[in-house]
Amino acid sequence: MIFPLFALFASSLAFPTVKRCGAQTYEAEDAALSGTQVLTDLGGYSGSGYVGGFDQASDKITFSVDSSSEKLYDVTIRYATPYGEKTATLSLNGGTNSDIYLAATDSWKDVKAGQLLLNEGSNSIDIVSNWGWYLIDSLTLSETAAAPDHNINPTLVNPNANxxxxxxxxxxxxxxxxxxxxxxxxxxxxxxxxxxxxxxxxxxxxxxxxxxxxxxxxxxxxxxxxxxxxxxxxxxxxxxxxxxxxxxxxxxxxxxxxxxxxxxxxxxxxxxxxxxxxxxxxxxxxxxxxxxxxxxxxxxxxxxxxxxxxxxxxxxxxxxxxxxxxxxxxxxxxxxxxxxxxxxxxxxxxxxxxxxxxxxxxxxxxxxxxxxxxxxxxxxxxxxxxxxxxxxxxxxxxxxxxxxxxxxxxxxxxxxxxxxxxxxxxxxxxxxxxxxxxxxxxxxxxxxxxxxxxxxxxxxxxxx
Structure with missing residues (x-):
């Protein structure tokens, strides 16, 4: 087993989005910040900066996202981890949480962060410290395609399985x-x-x-x-x-x-x-x-x-x-x-x-x-x-x-x-x-x- 995570809370503020290839990208520096700060030291970021300062358990950034209907979206987070691999927490509307593994990287990298089922209307998406000590550049949402049928191996790997x-x-x-x-x-x-x-x-x-x-x-x-x-x-x-x-x-x-x-x-x-x-x-x-x-x-x-x-x-x-x-x-x-x-x-x-x-x-x-x-x-x-x-x-x-x-x-x-x-x-x-x-x-x-x-x-x- 591993250690428990922190209870999370969310707020909702509007900020601009960038549309790319049918997806919507939300810049971290335009989000609502709580215990975090906008930085510009690490080059290669999008927009006007990125967010760091995740050093306390409650530190987070909050994205406000509108959806025309209840809809499932794929989530991609652009991040950097100059202090080694980390884990962040992704939270939707203060309730549904998931752990997001951030592999070690000194430059900006995209990570697939699962899906979020947005409500019709306004939604808040938090990225909360968890391990902390990472940098967030942006969050991108794209509509989730229907999952294909599974293709599960029909037999066990041991040919002598009883x-x-x-x-x-x-x-x-x-x-x-x-x-x-x-x-x-x-x-x-x-x-x-x-x-x-x-x-x-x-x-x-x-x-x-x-x-x-x-x-x-x-x-x-x-x-x-x-x-x-x-x-x-x-x-x-x-x-x-x-x-x-x-x-x-x-x-x-x-x-x-x-x-x-x-x-x-x-x-x-x-x-x-x-x-x-x-x-x-x-x-x-x-x-x-x-x-x-x-x-x-x-x-x-x-x-x-x-x-x-x-x-x-x-x-x-x-x-x-x-x-x-x-x-x-x-x-x-x-x-x-x-x-x-x-x-x-x-x-x-x-x-x-x-x-x-x-x-x-x-x-x-x-x-x-x-x-x-x-x-x-x-x-x-x-x-x-x-x-x-x-x-x-x-x-x-x-x-x-x-x-x-x-x-x-x-x-x-x-x-x-x-x-x-x-x-x-x-x-x-x-x-x-x-x-x-x-x-x-x-x-x-x-x-x-x-x-x-x-x-x-x-x-x-x-x-x-």
Whole structure:
């Protein structure tokens, strides 16, 4: 998971636009500024300047946009990031928020920022600090074209996938673009949701973190998540599994970075690039030891006829976890090693492989990936269209797309209006699913009772 974002507010002031190639471009220096300022130091900007000074959480610029009718628009932001890669928040009318990734660039660059569904009449569009320390030149809107039909791969990447995995994949393909599976992290919170909404999620996500050997050797065998997964599967539910992989060695184990935080880059000296470079070295052997330990648990699920949406090495591009700390190439090598070891050595044929990063340079061999996923913690219960479109482009619309971790359950009306065909969502646990800032109770109940959102009682026959 990642950190929560800030609550946002919007105001509305009119300013001129520039029309280019059928699109409308709004200059940042003409927008309403709050804590930000017009600058001219970096050459190559359009108009009379650009906006910087995003150094406080509430700093923002507000564009006022009129629309002749309710209409969906593609959004492009022209920006620069002289201090390295950043993330901004895009907010519509003070409600729908999305995270916008701004790759590092010393010169002006365009980024596709998803879609916005404008109301008829006046609308306010905010770009709010989030990480801050970036520059905004302009925002461009163009009408969104109808999405083409998906062209999803008809088979799993593992040619020996068992009947359970094939049946689940076929079911997922059959609902893609028609419905979304409701999901929740941790079995105990599915029970909480049933009490709050009258519905049980169709999918539960569990974590194999406590099966990591470097945790087991310190705390003993305390995990029950495999049993939780079997229990939920026996009820007819779908199981997603991630792994906060405690580093195999090099845990600092200090008061600031205790041993149980060893999946964080900051908490270990373990270097994945160095380990993988020496197949005869001890660190490489520890990687194999850990993969084998987790394979043993996944084999228990295979023996129990549980197909698994398997999501290891998640959020790698963030680099806050040790498997991504050395950049994309070692991480991709580790993914492909894990795929080969689990598939060909251990015969794990119940796995549907879920890659969980957005950036193209991090994408491993597509022949080892069945589903693409993103973790999104923006508030506002929005459609997460920027992340969705990035994944569609990453997989050439041949891979199913999932919102594997979210802070806010998405509003099904917005999902459909934005043509964001997420396959499932899974809300994170305490502090998110039970936090009204992320999931207002009435809206949560509405989401879980919407016909577009599938719950456990509606999917229990998926195997047949």
């Amino acid at each position: 009947a359970d995995a094939v049946a689940l994949y076929d079911y997922l393909r059959s609902i893609y673009g028609k419905n979304i599976l409701s999901g929740q992290q941790d079995l105990e919170w599915t029970e909480w949701l049933a009490q709050q909404t009258g519905k049980t999620p169709a999918l539960v996500a569990v974590d194999l973190m406590d099966y990591s050997p470097s945790r087991v050797e310190r705390q003993g065998q305390v995990a029950t998540t495999v049993e939780d997964a079997i229990t939920f599967s026996e009820k007819g539910g779908i199981v997603s599994v991630l792994w906060h992989w405690n580093a195999p060695a090099g845990l600092y184990d200090t008061s600031e970075n205790p041993w149980w935080s060893g999946f964080y880059t900051r908490a270990t000296s373990f270097n994945v690039a160095t380990a993988l470079a020496d197949p005869n070295g001890n660190d490489y052997k520890l990687i194999i030891r850990d993969i084998d330990a987790i394979a043993k648990e996944l084999l228990r699920l295979q023996d129990a006829n549980v197909p698994v949406l398997w999501r290891p090495l998640h959020e790698a591009e963030g680099k806050w976890f040790w498997w991504g700390a050395q950049g994309p190439e070692p991480c991709k090598q580790l993914w492909e090693l894990m795929y080969d070891r689990m598939t060909n050595h251990h015969g794990l044929n119940n796995l549907i492989w879920v890659w969980n990063s957005l950036a193209p340079e991090w994408y491993p061999d597509p022949d080892t990936v069945d589903i693409l996923a993103a973790d999104v913690y923006a508030q506002g219960n929005g459609p997460m269209s920027a992340e969705y479109n990035r994944l569609i482009e990453l997989g050439n619309d041949q891979k199913l797309i999932a919102a594997s971790e979210v802070g806010s359950a998405p509003d099904p009306d917005q999902l459909q209006a934005y043509q964001a065909h997420w396959l499932w969502f899974a809300v994170w646990t305490d502090g998110f699913i039970n936090n009204a800032d992320y999931n207002p109770p009435e809206l949560l109940k509405q989401i879980y009772n919407d016909e577009y959102v599938l719950t456990l009682d509606e999917i229990s026959g998926w195997r047949g």
